[in-house]
Amino acid sequence: MHAITAILALAAGSVIAAPVDTVAERATATELNTAAKAAGKVYFGTAVDNGDLGNSQYTSEEKNTADFGQITPANSMKWDAIEASRGKFTYTQGDVIANLAKTNGQKLRCHNLVWHNQLPSWVSSGNFDNATLISIMKNHITNEVTHYKGQCYAWDVVNEAINDDGSGTLRSDPFHNTIGPAYLPIAFATAHAADPSAKLYYNDYNIETLGVKSTAAQNIVKMIKAYGAPIDGVGLQSHFVSGSTPTTAQQVANMNAFTALGVDVAITELDIRVKTPETSAELTQQATDYSSTIKACKQVSRCVGVTLWDWNDKNSWVPGTFPGYGAATPWDTNFQKKTAVYNAIISAWQS
Numbered sequence: 001m002h003a004i005t006a007i008l009a010l011a012a013g014s015v016i017a018a019p020v021d022t023v024a025e026r027a028t029a030t031e032l033n034t035a036a037k038a039a040g041k042v043y044f045g046t047a048v049d050n051g052d053l054g055n056s057q058y059t060s061e062e063k064n065t066a067d068f069g070q071i072t073p074a075n076s077m078k079w080d081a082i083e084a085s086r087g088k089f090t091y092t093q094g095d096v097i098a099n100l101a102k103t104n105g106q107k108l109r110c111h112n113l114v115w116h117n118q119l120p121s122w123v124s125s126g127n128f129d130n131a132t133l134i135s136i137m138k139n140h141i142t143n144e145v146t147h148y149k150g151q152c153y154a155w156d157v158v159n160e161a162i163n164d165d166g167s168g169t170l171r172s173d174p175f176h177n178t179i180g181p182a183y184l185p186i187a188f189a190t191a192h193a194a195d196p197s198a199k200l201y202y203n204d205y206n207i208e209t210l211g212v213k214s215t216a217a218q219n220i221v222k223m224i225k226a227y228g229a230p231i232d233g234v235g236l237q238s239h240f241v242s243g244s245t246p247t248t249a250q251q252v253a254n255m256n257a258f259t260a261l262g263v264d265v266a267i268t269e270l271d272i273r274v275k276t277p278e279t280s281a282e283l284t285q286q287a288t289d290y291s292s293t294i295k296a297c298k299q300v301s302r303c304v305g306v307t308l309w310d311w312n313d314k315n316s317w318v319p320g321t322f323p324g325y326g327a328a329t330p331w332d333t334n335f336q337k338k339t340a341v342y343n344a345i346i347s348a349w350q351s
């Protein structure tokens with residue numbers, strides 16, 4: 001169900017096309033992306049991984065823009081995929097995802113430029129001095145952002161810079177260890193110079209409720225701005241566990257702390273894992289947890305959209321990463337919709 005476009009005549013001779021979101025439209029938007037847009041959001045989307053594209057059941061749903069108006073490459077734009085050897089840039093796999101977005105009319109969230117994981121060993125073990133590593137990082141960012149210039153709605157510029165030890169300090173990784181905290185504003189300023197129209201995000205997990213790590217992420221936003229570099233948003237990854245997913249109120253309070261700093265927020269990697277084998281009671285709880293999370297984004301006007309990581313249990317990274325857990329997405333391993341979860345998301349957008 002697409003938004004009706006009304007033509008509003010304003011001043012003499014000037015005509016502006018504006019989307020009209022009517023009550024009737026909101027009530028009849030019955031797919032994930034159409035419902036999100038009817039609720040005023042920019043998109044509802046999903047991660048897409050190149051290795052999954054050989055399956056026609058997968059691709060026919062992946063390109064269904066009624067459900068997914070946005071896609072994120074799960075792996076193919078990461079440093080190890082793009083610049084596995086110093087100065088040798090390979091865009092084949094990233095281009096496959098970028099072209100899918102273009103062909104299907106989906107927004108592209110580009111992911112990611114600077115991260116301690118999936119970083120080739122020539123960078124992680126290179127023991128470069130400060131000036132050399134700054135030059136390597138800037139060259140990587142400039143080359144990749146320029147290659148995708150005009151195609152990325154947003155870039156996750158820096159991923160997961162904060163420690164998990166409850167200290168709120170920056171992670172010990174090659175960038176922080178060598179360049180210091182300034183690597184963050186340098187990365188954002190470099191990305192902006194290469195594509196001024198892409199929205200630039202800091203993206204992390206366990207920053208979805210107020211607390212030490214969320215405060216550290218807020219401090220990153222402040223620091224980037226204090227250096228005079230641009231930052232447009234914070235990505236709340238939202239890899240949740242069913243039964244201990246934060247409440248709507250907790251997520252809203254946290255989102256508001258970020259938006260008070262003048263940035264957007266987005267739920268960038270939503271999945272809600274359950275202990276496997278899953279019971280029907282657990283799947284009912286999971287539907288409630290999806291609902292709580294969507295309601296939070298619905299209630300915060302600067303929460304621009306939600307991305308699933310991934311949309312189905314067959315291709316989800318969860319069972320391989322969190323042993324004993326799975327069934328984390330709204331579609332099962334046979335690509336069948338989990339009706340309770342799917343409908344809970346739609347109802348939450350309509351709430």
Ligand SMILES: O[C@@H]1[C@@H](O)[C@H](O[C@@H]2CO[C@@H](O[C@@H]3CO[C@@H](O)[C@H](O)[C@H]3O)[C@H](O)[C@H]2O)OC[C@H]1O
Nearest residue numbers: 049074075111159160203205237239269309317
């Ligand atoms: O063997 C690797 C395999 O382990 C790798 O898995 C990917 C790891 O990253 C996953 O995405 C991240 C999940 O959470 C956040 O921390 C990050 O922001 C995301 O990038 C991705 O879904 C997995 O497929 O894939 C490549 C294989 O060579």
